[in-house]
Amino acid sequence: MRAETRIGFILLLTPLVLWLGLLIVIPHIDMALISLRERISFGVYEPSLAQYEKALTEPLYLRTFGRTAVMSVLATAITLLVAFPVAYYIAKMAKGRLQQVLFLLCLIPFYVSELVRTFGWMILLRETGLISSLMQWVGLADQPVEMLYNDAAMMVGLVYTSMLFMVVPLVTTLESLDDSVIEAGYDLGGNGWSVLREIIIPHAMPGVVSGCIVVFMLSLGNYLTPTMLGGKDSLWFTEMIYNQFIVRSNWELGAAFGFMLLVLSSAIVWGMLRLTGRTLQETMG
Amino acid sequence: MTPDLAPDLAPDLECVDLVKRFGDTTAVDNVSFTVPPGSFFSILGPSGCGKTTIMRMIAGFLEPTSGDIRIKGGSVLDVAPNKRPVNMVFQHLALFPMMTIAENIGYGLRRRGLPKDQITRKVGEALERIGLPGIGGRKVDELSGGQKQRVAIARCMVLEPDVLLLDEPLGALDLKLREHMKVELKALQAAFDTTFVYITHDQSEALVMSDQIAVMNHGRFEQVGTGQDLYYRPDTPFVAGFIGDSNRWTGRVERTEGEAIEMRTDSGLVMRASGAGLKAGDRAEIFVRPESIRLASSAEALSVFDNRLQGTVTSILFNGAASRILVEDGVGETLEVTLPQSGEFAALKRGDAVHIGWGSVQGTCFGRIA
Known part of the structure; x- marks a missing residue:
């Protein structure tokens, strides 16, 4: 009996161990080793911290690094602001069928690939696109307007891609809030704002934090949206990693960049948890 | 305050x-x-x-x-x-x-x-x-x-x-x-x-x-x-039905005298109860609470009551102070009667013959819209 349970346990654990080991741990160890060496000549490498030194002294790299962090935090904040009312409406105000339909509507964009969705935005926003033509037709503009390849377009794309991952945890936590608790908030003299601040938001906090963590990670690691909507000047850190690995074949620097990104995302998630006074365990459990 | x-x-x-x-x-x-x-x-x-x-x-x-x-x-x-x-x-x-x-x-x-x-x-x-x-x-x-x-x-x-x-x-x-x-x-x-x-x-x-x-x-x-x-x-x-429990009978009023009413139930029993605004021939319903029915082992002990029935115990529902018995009367109806906890009926068991009775004031009568 005990032997059987042990075999069952091992069998259940195997896929997870394989997945973590083969796809996460081993590549990261290899990446760490690559990032900690320097190419002396063809096929000759020497252990050194030169890659990190280069990454931290070159202003372009540093600026891109900082900019990616700030923009990702901003995208997370905007996503939260947009998603909260949507989630509140779905969880608390919509009833029965409408609730399901609205939830499905949030999901529908994910039926098409991210590439196609991003092309959709390009069709709308480009110089010869729908919005530009419409503005000329109405008379708001007298020449084609280019709305692509700037930070705003990139932000729109990032928020759009992340919406679902914020709405789902928010809806789940808001649904678990008893309506009578909200009513009690009003009954005891609260107005809409104070009920939101003292009752609804504190209750939704686990959803807010887990949604923010997921959206932040997705934005930080997003490659497609910044490249396509932000254009050449988007200066996204993942593009830099891509360039080092693929364009320059400089795996050493690319690996160092990758580690910097890992440290950055860990630090910001940790900071977010500290700021809201939660532990990772509470948020995920 | x-x-x-x-x-x-x-x-x-x-x-x-x-x-x-x-x-x-x-x-x-x-x-x-x-x-x-x-x-x-x-x-x-x-x-x-x-x-x-x-x-x-x-x-x-x-x-x-x-x-x-x-x-x-x-x-x-x-x-x-x-x-x-x-x-x-x-x-x-x-x-x-x-x-x-x-x-x-x-x-x-x-x-x-x-x-x-x-x-x-x-x-x-x-x-x-x-x-x-x-x-x-x-x-x-x-x-x-x-x-x-x-x-x-x-x-x-x-x-x-x-x-x-x-x-x-x-x-x-x-x-x-x-x-x-x-x-x-x-x-x-x-x-x-x-x-x-x-x-x-x-x-x-x-x-x-x-x-x-x-x-x-x-x-x-x-x-x-x-x-x-x-x-x-x-x-x-x-x-009457919602507050407390009641035994009910429906029937037709035969005689009234002020508030006092005599009704023949659909099962054929004649009962006396009190109720206002009823006249002979009306359909009516009588409610009697289990706790206002008196239990006795002989008919003489109940001579002061104007409703008297004889029956057999079909079930004892023991619930501490709120214990009751179910009594089946001569025409096959089952009544709930509160079981006094004074010790007098401690030996009561299924199948025993008992006498029950209650005063007409304890029975409340309401007219029914036919």
Whole structure:
């Protein structure tokens, strides 16, 4: 009996161990080793911290690094602001069928690939696109307007891609809030704002934090949206990693960049948890 | 808790011709009542009778279709729920789980913008009053059911509302605690000296605590009165059937003499009971409570009663003080009779022959619309 349970346990654990080991741990160890060496000549490498030194002294790299962090935090904040009312409406105000339909509507964009969705935005926003033509037709503009390849377009794309991952945890936590608790908030003299601040938001906090963590990670690691909507000047850190690995074949620097990104995302998630006074365990459990 | 030094005559709460319709269904149908200051008023009815709708209208979460709600004489129809001098204890209490006990109780005071030291003092006093001093720093889920109950009341009472509404707050408690909280609620009401409006489907809660009880059915008030009124002098068959248990017979009235009535039941028995407004030939229904039927081993002991039956015990329903027996009479009907716990019938068992009897005053007769 005990032997059987042990075999069952091992069998259940195997896929997870394989997945973590083969796809996460081993590549990261290899990446760490690559990032900690320097190419002396063809096929000759020497252990050194030169890659990190280069990454931290070159202003372009540093600026891109900082900019990616700030923009990702901003995208997370905007996503939260947009998603909260949507989630509140779905969880608390919509009833029965409408609730399901609205939830499905949030999901529908994910039926098409991210590439196609991003092309959709390009069709709308480009110089010869729908919005530009419409503005000329109405008379708001007298020449084609280019709305692509700037930070705003990139932000729109990032928020759009992340919406679902914020709405789902928010809806789940808001649904678990008893309506009578909200009513009690009003009954005891609260107005809409104070009920939101003292009752609804504190209750939704686990959803807010887990949604923010997921959206932040997705934005930080997003490659497609910044490249396509932000254009050449988007200066996204993942593009830099891509360039080092693929364009320059400089795996050493690319690996160092990758580690910097890992440290950055860990630090910001940790900071977010500290700021809201939660532990990772509470948020995920 | 400022006692009215100059008591004005306006009742604390007054509902006038209150109507609430949801589409085609009328949830509350022309209900009027007044609640005098400092009293404990209960609305008692089966689930779905519209009692919660009345409460939500008083609290301001629903708007009446027509009619008026007045608190201390002034209409509150145009007052938002958060501005009404009414607070509500919710069915599942709705304590704020994200706050400590002290923050829960202080919530309403913070909304009023009271200075911090005053809030702390008032919260301390309230905790003192409900007999739970020093628990202010605890979390809601660290309290027992009864303690949460008291905190929910304290959270409302610190705001000194004119009327406190309670929506079946004892429903979630286990039986023993519920019995205890009944007494405690009544004591709290006396201590706070505030008008309580209590809704429940549990007649014992209503009977034990209330000064006045309104029995509600299908959106209407069937009868408003004290517990004794409802129990001894029900106005309608619904009240007679809802408050306490009853044995019932339907039949046709044969003779009337003032309030005294003689009816032949459909099973052929002749019974005497009392009821107003009936005449010979009317269809009628007689209600007799199990506890007003006397049990005896011989017919002579029952000679003072004008209804006497003989039967056999078919079942003994032992339930401590509330034990009953089922008696099958000569025509095959089964009656419930309370089993006295004086020891006289301790040896009673299934199949024994017994005599039962009750006075005509104990039987209440209502006309039936054929």
